[in-house]
Amino acid sequence: MARLSADRRHVVRFTLNGQPISAEAEPRMLLTDFLRHTIGLTGTHVGCEHGVCGACTIQIDGSPARACLTLAVQVEGASLRTVEDLAPEAGRLSILQAAFRRHHALQCGFCTAGILMSLDAYLRDQADPRERELREFLSGHLCRCTGYVPIIAAALDAARLLREEAGRA
Amino acid sequence: MKPPRLDYVRASTLAEAHAVLAAEGADARVIAGGQTLVPMLSMRLARPRVLVDIMRLGELGRMDETDGHIRVGAGVRQAELLAWPQLAARQPMLAAALPWVGHAQTRNRGTVCGSIAHADPSAELPLVLVALEGSVTLSTRWRQRTVAAAQFFQGLMSTARRDDELIAAVSFPAARSGHGYAFCEFGRRHGDFAIVACAAVVTRSSTRLAVGGVADRPLARNWDGLSDDNLDDALNEFAYDLEARGDMHATARFRRDLVRRMGRETIGEARRWLA
Numbered sequence: 055m056a057r058l059s060a061d062r063r064h065v066v067r068f069t070l071n072g073q074p075i076s077a078e079a080e081p082r083m084l085l086t087d088f089l090r091h092t093i094g095l096t097g098t099h100v101g102c103e104h105g106v107c108g109a110c111t112i113q114i115d116g117s118p119a120r121a122c123l124t125l126a127v128q129v130e131g132a133s134l135r136t137v138e139d140l141a142p143e144a145g146r147l148s149i150l151q152a153a154f155r156r157h158h159a160l161q162c163g164f165c166t167a168g169i170l171m172s173l174d175a176y177l178r179d180q181a182d183p184r185e186r187e188l189r190e191f192l193s194g195h196l197c198r199c200t201g202y203v204p205i206i207a208a209a210l211d212a213a214r215l216l217r218e219e220a221g222r223a
Numbered sequence: 224m225k226p227p228r229l230d231y232v233r234a235s236t237l238a239e240a241h242a243v244l245a246a247e248g249a250d251a252r253v254i255a256g257g258q259t260l261v262p263m264l265s266m267r268l269a270r271p272r273v274l275v276d277i278m279r280l281g282e283l284g285r286m287d288e289t290d291g292h293i294r295v296g297a298g299v300r301q302a303e304l305l306a307w308p309q310l311a312a313r314q315p316m317l318a319a320a321l322p323w324v325g326h327a328q329t330r331n332r333g334t335v336c337g338s339i340a341h342a343d344p345s346a347e348l349p350l351v352l353v354a355l356e357g358s359v360t361l362s363t364r365w366r367q368r369t370v371a372a373a374q375f376f377q378g379l380m381s382t383a384r385r386d387d388e389l390i391a392a393v394s395f396p397a398a399r400s401g402h403g404y405a406f407c408e409f410g411r412r413h414g415d416f417a418i419v420a421c422a423a424v425v426t427r428s429s430t431r432l433a434v435g436g437v438a439d440r441p442l443a444r445n446w447d448g449l450s451d452d453n454l455d456d457a458l459n460e461f462a463y464d465l466e467a468r469g470d471m472h473a474t475a476r477f478r479r480d481l482v483r484r485m486g487r488e489t490i491g492e493a494r495r496w497l498a
Contacts, residue, residue, distance in 0.1 A: 056232065056233045056235070057230055057231070057232045057273075058230060058231040058232070058233070059230055060228040060229050060230050061228075080228075081229055081230060081231035081274070082225065082226040082227065082228055082229055082264070084225065084226070084261070084265070087225075103224045103262075103265060104224070104262035104265060104266065105258065105261075105262050105329060108326075108328060111328055114331075114332070117302070117331040117332075118327065118328045118331060119328055119329075119331050119332045120258075120328055120329060120332070122261075122262075122265075123257055123258050123261045123262060123329065123332065124257060124261065124332065125226070125231070125254075125257065125261065125274075127231050127233070127276075128254070128257065128276060128278070130233065172327075172328060176327075190322075190413060191327055193326060193412065193413040193414050194325075194326030194327055194328040194329070194414060
């Protein structure tokens with residue numbers, strides 16, 4: 055039985071954006087703080103810190119999840135993906151990211167990383183989403199700038215482009 | 224908004240999880256998906272000395288249907304149950320209620336049993352468990368017992384679970400022929416806790432309505448041969464008996480009104496399902 059004591063930090067091993075990671079965390083450390091402060095990837099944002107706003111959404115084993123509702127020690131052995139992994143290479147945006155830019159789907163950008171990570175997973179499963187389904191899915195994210203209309207437009211446009219790309223492949 | 228200092232046990236056998244609960248009692252908390260517990264830790268509403276992570280225990284991660292019951296193990300995530308292809312056919316009330324539980328992003332981690340364990344009076348899954356007259360299986364290293372939903376939920380976030388017990392599984396009765404089922408919820412925004420939620424089970428001669436979000440736990444009432452003429456009176460009486468209280472989300476009077484209206488709607492939908 056592995057009992058990790060509160061008094062010290064413990065090694066947590068997992069995969070992050072395709073790379074094996076081994077880093078130390080106290081049992082009480084939230085995954086958000088672990089990613090930002092220990093690993094140094096600050097693309098994952100911390101908003102409400104109790105699971106309501108969606109800013110910290112990342113992918114855990116391929117599914118969107120709140121990093122702030124997860125302890126670092128819980129992801130031992132898991133595969134994590136954060137917003138840093140979306141762009142195919144430096145200086146180039148993914149299809150979804152480029153659609154956000156074209157449609158002005160962000161203003162201050164605080165909510166964007168979480169929304170991108172949710173939509174990236176969603177569009178993988180739902181190639182041709184209906185607007186109503188998208189709105190329901192995005193109810194797990196708060197955006198105080200855009201009013202959501204350009205976010206929906208960007209998501210629908212990205213879905214179309216991803217379908218075209220899949221058709222060519 | 225950070226969790227308090229605590230030990231963390233990654234249980235690799237059920238016996239280990241039971242041993243920690245037996246040794247530490249109320250100072251230990253089981254963590255599964257953590258979608259309710261982690262924010263409670265962050266807000267310091269819960270201050271356990273040790274967390275027991277049960278998500279590596281394969282025997283708790285199973286769900287199956289036997290003898291007309293859908294048994295969901297403690298490690299089964301809400302999204303897994305929702306993705307079960309037979310869910311809508313085997314228990315339409317569960318299929319209707321699950322999309323109202325949090326958001327897709329929290330259902331990917333949160334477990335069915337975790338929501339039952341937390342026993343929030345306005346949560347959907349406890350309401351469904353009460354409406355369907357399901358049960359909760361509790362285990363220690365030495366014994367196992369099954370508690371009916373109506374006895375399990377004892378008040379505001381309080382349950383019949385003893386400090387050394389682990390919720391091993393919950394059991395939802397599957398749909399039976401001659402029964403109609405419906406679920407209906409009212410909240411300010413999708414994904415918020417319900418202000419009022421209703422779940423109905425009807426047959427040609429009986430009506431059962433369970434209501435969440437009003438009393439300190441989900442409560443149900445049965446009527447025999449309830450006709451359309453006396454439905455409103457019956458619902459009005461039930462609405463008052465639930466002893467609604469006003470809070471920042473809704474007044475007591477508004478909640479009673481929702482019980483009357485949504486109760487009628489939900490029962491109507493369940494009866495249409497029968498037809």
